[in-house]
Amino acid sequence: MVTAEVAAKPKVKKEPPVVDVIFENCKGCNICVDVCPTNVLVLIKVPNKWEGYIAEVKYPEKCTRCMLCEIECPDFAIKVY
Amino acid sequence: MTFNYDEYVRTETIPHMWCPGCGIGIVMKSIIRAFTALKWDKNDIAFVSGIGCTSRMPGYMDMNTLHTTHGRALAFATGIKLAHPEKHVVVVGGDGDATAIGGNHLIHAARRNIDITLIINDNAIYGMTGGQYSPTTPPHMIASTAPYGMVEPNFDIAKLVMGAGATYVARETISKGIMLEKYIKTGLAHKGFSVIVAESTCPIQFGRRNRLADPVELMHWLKNRGVPKTKAAGMAPEELQDRFVTGELFRDDSRPEFTEVYQQVIDAAMKKENK
Ligand SMILES: Cc1ncc(C[n+]2csc(CCOP(=O)(O)OP(=O)(O)O)c2C)c(N)n1
Ligand code: SF4
Ligand code: SF4
Numbered sequence: 001m002v003t004a005e006v007a008a009k010p011k012v013k014k015e016p017p018v019v020d021v022i023f024e025n026c027k028g029c030n031i032c033v034d035v036c037p038t039n040v041l042v043l044i045k046v047p048n049k050w051e052g053y054i055a056e057v058k059y060p061e062k063c064t065r066c067m068l069c070e071i072e073c074p075d076f077a078i079k080v081y
Numbered sequence: 082m083t084f085n086y087d088e089y090v091r092t093e094t095i096p097h098m099w100c101p102g103c104g105i106g107i108v109m110k111s112i113i114r115a116f117t118a119l120k121w122d123k124n125d126i127a128f129v130s131g132i133g134c135t136s137r138m139p140g141y142m143d144m145n146t147l148h149t150t151h152g153r154a155l156a157f158a159t160g161i162k163l164a165h166p167e168k169h170v171v172v173v174g175g176d177g178d179a180t181a182i183g184g185n186h187l188i189h190a191a192r193r194n195i196d197i198t199l200i201i202n203d204n205a206i207y208g209m210t211g212g213q214y215s216p217t218t219p220p221h222m223i224a225s226t227a228p229y230g231m232v233e234p235n236f237d238i239a240k241l242v243m244g245a246g247a248t249y250v251a252r253e254t255i256s257k258g259i260m261l262e263k264y265i266k267t268g269l270a271h272k273g274f275s276v277i278v279a280e281s282t283c284p285i286q287f288g289r290r291n292r293l294a295d296p297v298e299l300m301h302w303l304k305n306r307g308v309p310k311t312k313a314a315g316m317a318p319e320e321l322q323d324r325f326v327t328g329e330l331f332r333d334d335s336r337p338e339f340t341e342v343y344q345q346v347i348d349a350a351m352k353k354e355n356k
Pocket of ligand 3: 103287
């Protein structure tokens with residue numbers, strides 16, 4: 001039997017993932033782009049960065065929160081919330 | 082959910098000095114996740130290194146850190162452990178630091194089975210000094226001191242330390258950060274001399290000379306050289322040539338640990354003194 005209390009409980013909706021690249025830390029090595037199984041990330045050319053490149057979160061809606069990019073980034077530069 | 086590394090990092094020192102795509106950062110992050118999983122208080126950890134790109138790591142770690150001389154990290158760490166047997170002593174180093182100039186300290190730390198955890202960032206080259214070959218540079222690969230290709234056979238570090246007496250030995254490539262973290266965690270918790278070999282990358286000094294300058298290409302090359310232990314068991318020795326075996330390779334909980342044995346010496350000497 002479903003009690004009134006349980007039934008009234010609002011469904012906890014999981015927040016969609018947010019992927020964030022830290023501009024100052026990213027060295028544009030392309031590792032996160034390579035390891036992402038759903039191709040959320042791309043490497044883009046940017047001005048005013050010594051390395052010349054940075055990872056861009058192009059398709060955030062495809063993220064499955066597998067965390068691989070965050071684990072494999074050597075530079076503490078990518079966060080998946 | 083995102084992982085918070087800040088507890089164990091001197092955050093004001095980030096971004097670090099390692100080159101784009103260098104594997105050392107991946108190893109450092111795996112070590113921090115292992116510390117976090119074990120809930121180790123940073124005040125109880127001594128984090129020691131020698132000299133090299135890898136040995137810059139203690140500079141970024143927020144704990145008791147010691148940056149010593151090339152190859153001698155294990156000698157300093159042995160002193161710390163004997164003075165404070167209740168503290169956690171962890172050493173990091175490159176393949177040159179740990180197995181060339183530091184090779185003698187390595188085999189004797191293993192022989193004593195002292196409770197120290199050593200994590201070797203094996204990028205198969207001397208990164209810091211300009212790409213000279215090291216004892217782990219694979220045959221035929223180009224180095225600044227091997228312009229026609231490496232002619233010497235390379236060390237299998239895992240076999241070397243197993244033979245010398247280490248009681249926990251594991252190896253994994255940096256392409257599997259989660260597994261690396263798991264082995265480091267087990268090694269840290271193990272009482273005795275533990276060695277975790279992180280097969281790693283130096284795109285600048287190794288990659289550039291071997292048409293593997295792209296960090297992603299180099300990572301794939303490295304990953305393909307690794308063979309998991311279970312798979313390797315069914316392979317012929319020829320098939321395993323130019324490859325390395327990954328996984329938890331050895332564990333022995335029966336051998337006495339050095340600081341415990343040494344405590345018996347201290348106790349015996351004190352008894353005699355007090356007579
Ligand atoms: C006694 C001594 N000899 C030589 C050097 C020069 N030196 C500094 S780092 C290094 C080797 C670095 O290679 P490795 O230990 O593999 O570390 P990596 O830089 O690749 O992380 C050498 C030979 C030194 N600092 N001290
Ligand atoms: S792995 Fe890290 S440093 Fe490399 S491109 Fe991605 S976010 Fe940047
Ligand atoms: S020289 Fe090699 S080992 Fe040193 S920081 Fe650069 S990529 Fe890493």
